[in-house]
Amino acid sequence: MHPSNEQWLTFHNAFRRRTGLDLAHYKQDQLRRRIVSMAETRGCKSLEEFWALLSASEKDLRWFQDKLAINVSELFRNPEKWEELRRRVLPELLGRSRSLKCWSAGCSYGAEAYSLAMTLDAWFPGAHSILGTDIDQAALAQANKGVFHDNDVRGVPEELKRRYLRRTEAGWEADPRLRRYLSFRNGDLLADRFDQGYDLILCRNVVIYFNDEAKDRLYRKFFQALKPGGVLFVGSTERIFNSQTIGFESTMPFFYRKPLGDLAWRNAS
Numbered sequence: 410m411h412p413s414n415e416q417w418l419t420f421h422n423a424f425r426r427r428t429g430l431d432l433a434h435y436k437q438d439q440l441r442r443r444i445v446s447m448a449e450t451r452g453c454k455s456l457e458e459f460w461a462l463l464s465a466s467e468k469d470l471r472w473f474q475d476k477l478a479i480n481v482s483e484l485f486r487n488p489e490k491w492e493e494l495r496r497r498v499l500p501e502l503l504g505r506s507r508s509l510k511c512w513s514a515g516c517s518y519g520a521e522a523y524s525l526a527m528t529l530d531a532w533f534p535g536a537h538s539i540l541g542t543d544i545d546q547a548a549l550a551q552a553n554k555g556v557f558h559d560n561d562v563r564g565v566p567e568e569l570k571r572r573y574l575r576r577t578e579a580g581w582e583a584d585p586r587l588r589r590y591l592s593f594r595n596g597d598l599l600a601d602r603f604d605q606g607y608d609l610i611l612c613r614n615v616v617i618y619f620n621d622e623a624k625d626r627l628y629r630k631f632f633q634a635l636k637p638g639g640v641l642f643v644g645s646t647e648r649i650f651n652s653q654t655i656g657f658e659s660t661m662p663f664f665y666r667k668p669l670g671d672l673a674w675r676n677a678s
């Protein structure tokens with residue numbers, strides 16, 4: 410299948426009208442390859458035929474959206490970064506706010522949000538909140554259950570595993586008491602207005618699908634959404650090349666801080 414640019418445009422427009430999601434923000438080569446492969450898996454010979462199939466059934470449309478959003482994750486992904494978060498970033502944030510407002514943006518099935526909940530509960534218990542958002546409904550439903558597979562738990566420090574995870578028939582069940590920190594909801598990072606006043610935003614392994622313009626807009630919106638002194642934690646293969654232009658300070662690789670100076674500026678204005 411080799412759709413023309415016009416056929417792609419028609420497909421994107423129809424998809425946007427129906428779901429509100431704008432595929433134009435994603436890296437096109439990668440996206441097109443994935444869509445063609447999905448269409449062929451379903452036996453379609455053209456994009457028109459694929460859209461006819463998807464638009465005829467909510468279930469198929471959901472399947473497509475969920476497949477589109479690759480939601481690979483695991484608890485304590487890149488453990489050495491979580492160690493830095495615990496040893497250096499969280500104590501600094503807690504020096505300014507006793508209760509942290511945190512956001513796992515593109516949370517998939519919740520592994521990142523639960524990792525943060527375990528870390529906070531074990532070392533810095535308090536009235537913290539952790540919001541997880543994603544466009545993938547199936548992943549969010551899984552996040553709400555708080556059950557993980559064997560592959561998800563391999564990076565969990567032994568003492569946290571003993572304390573917060575229980576092996577059941579369904580998998581590794583997270584301690585329900587962690588739920589007091591957590592909430593999950595649907596959210597599109599490319600379209601939504603963001604809440605403000607976050608101490609910590611985690612957005613890891615999400616922007617790999619976005620084009621440069623979408624990434625830049627997103628990082629600027631994260632900057633606005635952080636409190637002065639608040640920190641953005643990105644994935645281990647990600648770097649914000651124009652971080653200084655946006656206003657971030659980068660004190661350690663993969664952690665970007667909104668300067669405290671902003672606070673002085675705000676108070677003075």
Ligand SMILES: C[S@@+](CC[C@H](N)C(=O)[O-])C[C@H]1O[C@@H](n2cnc3c(N)ncnc32)[C@H](O)[C@@H]1O
Pocket residue numbers: 478479480481482483486514515516517518520521542543544545548596597598599612613614615618644
């Ligand atoms: C590879 S997972 C990353 C999960 C987790 N942050 C981690 O690092 O383990 C990427 C997630 O980004 C989500 N995603 C993709 N586009 C999105 C968008 N526009 N808004 C919100 N989430 C999005 C996908 O649904 C998927 O669950």
